Amino acid sequence: MSFLPIVIFAAFMMMIMNQGGGGARGAMSFGKNKARSQAKGDVKVRFTDVAGAEEEKQELVEVVDFLKNPKKYKALGARIPAGVLLEGPPGTGKTLACKRLLLERREYHS
Numbered sequence: 001m002s003f004l005p006i007v008i009f010a011a012f013m014m015m016i017m018n019q020g021g022g023g024a025r026g027a028m029s030f031g032k033n034k035a036r037s038q039a040k041g042d043v044k045v046r047f048t049d050v051a052g053a054e055e056e057k058q059e060l061v062e063v064v065d066f067l068k069n070p071k072k073y074k075a076l077g078a079r080i081p082a083g084v085l086l087e088g089p090p091g092t093g094k095t096l097a098c099k100r101l102l103l104e105r106r107e108y109h110s
Contacts, residue, residue, distance in 0.1 A: 053093060056086065060101050 066073050066080055084101075086094040 053088070053097070057097065060084065060097055064101060 063081060063084060066078065070080075086097065088094060
């Protein structure tokens with residue numbers, strides 16, 4: 001009889017922990033990652049799909065060109081950038097530009 005309240009309390013605590021929001025989607029959601037890998041042919045994005053941000057697109061095109069032709073840039077003493085920071089309001093094509101850059105990199109390293 002004294003075991004029943006412990007079981008009820010434990011079930012209640014599990015229910016509360018699983019309903020928690022946030023990035024972890026609850027405290028007991030180990031191994032429930034929703035991320036999916038994409039095949040090479042699935043990403044069909046071009047730099048022309050990104051509207052506006054011409055200067056930023058040009059910089060990304062230069063990074064892609066560096067990845068494709070590193071000897072040309074190394075002869076000039078250039079080094080690959082450590083990273084590219086894209087900023088701007090939502091809906092301006094930052095994610096599309098990143099997808100295109102990733103696709104270019106995959107095509108080069110295949």
